[in-house]
Amino acid sequence: MSSESNNELGLAESRSEDAEASDTRQYVTFMCDDEVFAVEMAPVQEIIRVPDVVRVPLSPPTLEGLANLRGKVLPIISLRRALGFDEREADDSSRAVVIDICQPMGFVVDRVASVVGVDVSKIEGVEGIGGTVNTELLSGLIKDVGGHAMVMVLNFEKLIDQEFAQLSELTEQRGLVNSQGLGASSASADSGRSSEEELHLVSFDVAEQEYAIAIEDVQEIVQVPEQIVQVPRAQSHVLGVMTLRNRLLPLVALRRMFALPERSADEQSRIVVVALGGASVGIVVDNVNEVLRVPRRGVEAMPSLLARNGDMSDITDITDICRLDNGQRLVSVISTHNLFRQSSIREALNTVNQQDDRANPSERQQDVSGDDEQVVVFRLGTEEFGVPIDSVQEIVRVPEVLTHVPKAAMAVEGVINLRGSVLPVIDLRRRLGLSAVARNDGQRIVVFLIRGVRTGFIVDAVAEVLKVPRQAIEPAPHLSAEQATLLARMANLEKQKRMLQLIEPDHLLLESDLHSLAGMSA
DSSP states (O other): OGGGSGGGGTHHHHHHHHHHOTTEEEEEEEEETTEEEEEESTTEEEEEEOOOOBOOTTSOTTEEEEEEETTEEEEEEEHHHHHTOOOOOOOTTOEEEEEEESEEEEEEESEEEEEEEEEGGGEEOOTTOOSSSOGGGEEEEEEEETTEEEEEEEOHHHHHHHHSTTHHHHHHTHHHHHTOOGGGGHHHHHTTSOOTTEEEEEEEEETTEEEEEEGGGEEEEEEOOSOOBOOTTOOTTEEEEEEETTEEEEEEEHHHHTTOOOOOOOTTOEEEEEEETTEEEEEEESEEEEEEEEEGGGEEEOOHHHHTOTTOTTGGGEEEEEEETTTTEEEEEEOHHHHHHSHHHHHHHHHHHHHHHHHOHHHHHHHTTOOEEEEEEEEETTEEEEEEGGGEEEEEEOOSOOBOOTTOOTTEEEEEEETTEEEEEEEHHHHTTOOOOOOOTTOEEEEEEETTEEEEEEESEEEEEEEEEGGGEEEOOOOSHHHHHHSOEEEEETTTTEEEEEOOGGGSSOHHHHHHHHHHHO
């Protein structure tokens, strides 16, 4: 970034010169399409290469997306689109001019020309000219400067007022939005949480067999890292340790523990981080399937004959069997208490804790403070979104057939039978104004209880359950009224080069849809 800083264009030097000549104003000139424009230098913070962006649903079409600029979220706007020019891909000459208008924003231009000092006598009004640019967006014309016969001075305040009409109003509401946390939807969700008559489970596959762990024992679900450090003298099913937010986490391979065939980790593989008594262990599984709510009447205890069989080491970790889909689907429930009771895992934990205490005593103390927010991360295309884990009732597969409802809202795909209850299902892509994709095996339905209405939303894939440090969460730039309520915050994970758009589930349903959806599920 430093090579593209203000000093590259002499902005710092020009500002000092400006102080010496009160009748001269400093401008940054740039090209967009075949036109030459200028902006007063005072609000220009810096000029950078066009960064990678995260696309934001429900935002104005001129917004390219959001970028990470030294730990801060920066909206990136296409000036070509804003001015009505033809689209053109950014290239090596393209730059983003960062201007502070209510909040810093980056405007993508084709090329930055120079920084020029302009005598105020050379600045004229825009009366009587027409042409390619709406004169309402211009604050003046500069003649015969920088080798150009005429340079148009853009009024970025008017441009923003035109393209982001609600920005000023939303900025005033920032304090209100900031006071709302991820837990804003948790209160309504709590009424739909597992009762004593249900088990709430995270299910996953290991060697084409389905297993599950109680959700209260699951701390998070993360991807398998590229590097795993071996633990000396550990048993074969203890893969080693990984670093997770400055802590060492021992990893256990269920395939090895259950004496199943070996398989290298791939993009579908996940680590289910479980906890018991203050200790944490990462369990490597082939893929995570769903979050299940299983009625206790569909759960049977492991037959005592099998549980006593000492040769079946995997059975000793399984306490219950869930019968789903009229007995066609069996899910084995793993007891983390029994898993941690194994001597090999206790030894690995002791070794890791000793190393962790020696290496990071202060960071270890900070980590147990619980100053994190736990979110379920899912994908729509290449973008990542998060919702508070307390708001998610369950996550289920998309069935082959959904029952379509006549005259339903466009985003409503239909209804499904979820354990005897009718569940309305909405395509989240359509709800957010994104293009549709064909159904595939990776898609899931995330089920929420929104103001008393139980509703499922189809997402492209559920990636992980993640603990996000609160200091990494900040207000999202306010770009439209709906975006400001539905996508009010972002998790800016700078070290991981990730930005998660955090959805407020209570705002997923419009008021106009609540009544009709409640009627479907009745």
